[in-house]
Amino acid sequence: MTTVEQNIVNTYARLFEGLSRFARLELIERITLSLKEEDRAAHKEDKKAKEDTEFFNLFGAFPDDKTTRFED
Secondary structure, X not given: OOHHXXXXXXXXXXXHHOOOHHHHHHHHHHHHHHHHHHHHHHXXXXXXXXXXXXXXXXXXXXXXXXXXXXXX
């Protein structure tokens, strides 16, 4: 975590202390949902990359670092 990020977190933590219990719970819930959405998006990208790899492997495609030319 950078110094700037630490300062931002500390500032929000001080603001957090001034909120009511209900407001803090609401904020925590929204942050949690945001993190879950990020995880889902990352998982979806990983899954797509894996599916693409599996699809191309079905056809015996050459990896990018190999050539299709035959050498004597």
